[in-house]
Amino acid sequence: MDMHAPKKKLGLKEKYQVMTRGLDWEPSYQKKEDIYPYATYEGIKIHDWDKWEDPFRLTMDAYWKYQAEKERKLYAIIDAYAQSNGHLNVTDARYLNTVKLFLTGVSPLEYMAHRGFAHVGRQFPGAGPRVACLMQSLDEIRHAQTQIHALSNYNKHYNGLHEFRHMHDRVWYLSVPKSFFDDAITAGPFEFMIAIGFSFEYVLTNLLFVPFVSGAAYNGDMGTMTFGFSAQSDEARHMTLGLEVIKFILEQDPDNLPIVQRWIDKWTWRGYRVLTLVAMMMDYMLPKRTMSWKEAWEVYFEENGGALFKDLARYGIKIPKCAETIALEKDHLSHQAWGTFYNYGAAAAFHTWVPEKDEMDWLAAKYPDSFDKYYRPRLEYWREQAAQGKRFYNKTLPMLCQTCQIPMLFTEPGDPTKICYREVDYKGGKYHFCSDHCKEIFEHEPEKYVQSWLPVHQIYQGNCFPEGTDPTAEGFDPLAAVLQYYHLEFGRDNLDFEGSEDQKNFETWRGQATKNV
Amino acid sequence: MSTVFIAFQANEDTRPIIEAIAEDNPHARLNEAPAMVKIDAEGRLTVRRSSIEERLGRDFDLQELHVNLISLSGHIDETDDEFTLSWNA
Numbered sequence: 001m002d003m004h005a006p007k008k009k010l011g012l013k014e015k016y017q018v019m020t021r022g023l024d025w026e027p028s029y030q031k032k033e034d035i036y037p038y039a040t041y042e043g044i045k046i047h048d049w050d051k052w053e054d055p056f057r058l059t060m061d062a063y064w065k066y067q068a069e070k071e072r073k074l075y076a077i078i079d080a081y082a083q084s085n086g087h088l089n090v091t092d093a094r095y096l097n098t099v100k101l102f103l104t105g106v107s108p109l110e111y112m113a114h115r116g117f118a119h120v121g122r123q124f125p126g127a128g129p130r131v132a133c134l135m136q137s138l139d140e141i142r143h144a145q146t147q148i149h150a151l152s153n154y155n156k157h158y159n160g161l162h163e164f165r166h167m168h169d170r171v172w173y174l175s176v177p178k179s180f181f182d183d184a185i186t187a188g189p190f191e192f193m194i195a196i197g198f199s200f201e202y203v204l205t206n207l208l209f210v211p212f213v214s215g216a217a218y219n220g221d222m223g224t225m226t227f228g229f230s231a232q233s234d235e236a237r238h239m240t241l242g243l244e245v246i247k248f249i250l251e252q253d254p255d256n257l258p259i260v261q262r263w264i265d266k267w268t269w270r271g272y273r274v275l276t277l278v279a280m281m282m283d284y285m286l287p288k289r290t291m292s293w294k295e296a297w298e299v300y301f302e303e304n305g306g307a308l309f310k311d312l313a314r315y316g317i318k319i320p321k322c323a324e325t326i327a328l329e330k331d332h333l334s335h336q337a338w339g340t341f342y343n344y345g346a347a348a349a350f351h352t353w354v355p356e357k358d359e360m361d362w363l364a365a366k367y368p369d370s371f372d373k374y375y376r377p378r379l380e381y382w383r384e385q386a387a388q389g390k391r392f393y394n395k396t397l398p399m400l401c402q403t404c405q406i407p408m409l410f411t412e413p414g415d416p417t418k419i420c421y422r423e424v425d426y427k428g429g430k431y432h433f434c435s436d437h438c439k440e441i442f443e444h445e446p447e448k449y450v451q452s453w454l455p456v457h458q459i460y461q462g463n464c465f466p467e468g469t470d471p472t473a474e475g476f477d478p479l480a481a482v483l484q485y486y487h488l489e490f491g492r493d494n495l496d497f498e499g500s501e502d503q504k505n506f507e508t509w510r511g512q513a514t515k516n517v
Numbered sequence: 518m519s520t521v522f523i524a525f526q527a528n529e530d531t532r533p534i535i536e537a538i539a540e541d542n543p544h545a546r547l548n549e550a551p552a553m554v555k556i557d558a559e560g561r562l563t564v565r566r567s568s569i570e571e572r573l574g575r576d577f578d579l580q581e582l583h584v585n586l587i588s589l590s591g592h593i594d595e596t597d598d599e600f601t602l603s604w605n606a
Contacts, residue, residue, distance in 0.1 A: 011596075011597055012595065012596060012597050013596070055592070055593035055594055055595055056580075056583075056593060056595055057595055058580065058583075062580055066580065066581070066583045066584055069584055070584055073584075205588075206588050209587075209588075210524070210553075210587065210588060213552075213553075213587075214550050214551045214552060214553055215551075217551045217552035217553075218551040218552075225552060229526050229552070229553075229585075229587060232586075232587045232588065233526075233583060233584060233585060233586050233587065234583075235587075235588060236583070236586045236587070236588055236589045237583070239588070239589070239590075240589075240593055243592070290550065290551060291550075303520065304520075304522070304590050306519070307519030307520055307521075307590065307591075307604055308590065310519055310604070311519065311592075311604045311605050314605065
């Protein structure tokens with residue numbers, strides 16, 4: 001890059017004043033509470049909005065300039081990658097399943113983040129956070145668009161990417177990320193900021209983007225690496241917004257502390273549960289691995305998050321209590337998740353497989369206390385069964401947690417041999433939970449979470465079949481009907497990687513790329 | 518003292534930036550990962566515009582850092598001349 005840095009007429013601090021608060025005005029013929037109707041009902045007390053300041057002091061003129069530069073770089077690389085058939089340079093075709101999961105599970109959340117920040121940017125009475133939220137809202141729609149553009153190139157060649165938006169609203173495991181964001185966006189503006197701006201962006205986003213993007217680079221996926229880094233270049237600003245907002249709220253009034261603490265506890269756990277998908281991707285789905293889930297958790301949560309919470313202790317903020325449970329799960333999370341997807345590989349829009357021997361050795365080295373003891377024997381058993389033509393596919397539907405919507409696959413804290421079940425009776429109904437934390441979240445806001453659209457319940461109620469389906473007809477196959485409703489093609493988009501069309505096509509095309517045939 | 522960090526894409530734009538940071542912050546550690554560099558420092562890390570300009574041979578606006586930034590942690594203070602990350606505890 002060779003950018004022109006002209007001599008400035010105003011210093012950074014002056015320019016920030018002029019371009020944020022300088023553009024704001026006091027309403028004269030409308031009441032403030034009518035203009036900002038959501039600003040007080042959550043109980044957060046703000047006395048002086050002018051105390052909020054973006055430490056980057058980024059103004060809209062500079063924003064457009066740098067974002068335009070990012071876009072120019074990004075699209076030049078995406079075009080070059082597509083023109084040179086870059087998809088054939090990925091390590092092996094199993095890798096592609098990570099981008100399928102990303103496009104169906106994460107990209108639609110970027111769009112929801114765009115909507116969420118547009119909303120809170122409208123609702124906050126302070127000019128400083130409004131400008132920062134406006135920028136983040138624009139960033140998020142850019143992320144959604146660039147991810148869709150970059151990954152559309154894979155859709156020309158591989159299965160499972162063709163209906164990502166349709167699937168996001170329907171497919172069972174995608175209800176986990178979808179309901180997470182729907183939960184955040186239906187909260188008030190302050191809770192949304194703590195949920196997404198602080199807990200997700202500051203505490204957890206490094207765990208999603210840094211290993212994912214670095215992993216994409218390591219596995220030869222230049223397209224994903226490029227949109228990932230381009231998005232990540234905005235994340236530093238998002239994280240800063242999250243941190244500044246929390247400091248601002250806590251400094252404004254001591255009564256805000258208990259409300260904020262409860263939100264941090266809730267959203268750190270909610271976000272962590274969504275990252276189960278990332279844990280599995282890092283440990284099982286990247287053919288060439290960068291770091292294990294456990295290592296990433298230790299660097300980005302325990303070390304980095306530890307420093308953050310130590311710093312926030314001066315306001316009375318404590319590290320979320322779920323951190324203890326998470327520490328007990330870190331040796332098990334990815335293995336339990338991958339085991340579940342291997343079971344339900346007939347109902348997923350990506351392929352699953354048993355890791356190769358060298359991959360199991362890597363897992364054993366990274367997880368010396370758990371892998372060989374609990375998880376290798378099961379994977380080896382599944383491999384033997386598959387070799388005998390009995391590849392195991394689970395045909396019964398799992399019970400889901402009412403809060404996080406993940407199948408009840410997690411084990412008791414401290415006992416990896418026993419599934420963790422919790423339940424609550426509420427107004428004559430029984431509700432099930434994967435953990436104490438999801439149960440507590442429900443108990444605090446039951447009227448919100450009784451409304452969860454749980455895919456398994458919906459299937460059993462007959463709401464997930466194509467229109468006109470007759471479930472009483474002779475020979476009715478419920479799984480086939482559900483997959484049709486998902487727009488998931490049986491035998492192409494799902495089942496084991498071994499023998500898949502993706503596997504065969506990739507092999508053929510890579511062969512053609514290196515030989516004259 | 519807690520650790521702050523800043524991470525950049527590893528490319529030709531960031532090479533002089535990373536060199537400048539390493540020289541201005543002798544206590545910082547460079548961790549190289551595929552396609553990226555993460556710089557960790559106890560307590561505090563400072564990025565100086567003048568040090569980057571010396572290496573680039575042209576004027577530099579510290580906000581250009583945004584183009585290749587991946588992540589960071591710590592409280593930020595940015596002026597025309599310096600960009601600083603720090604923890605209070």
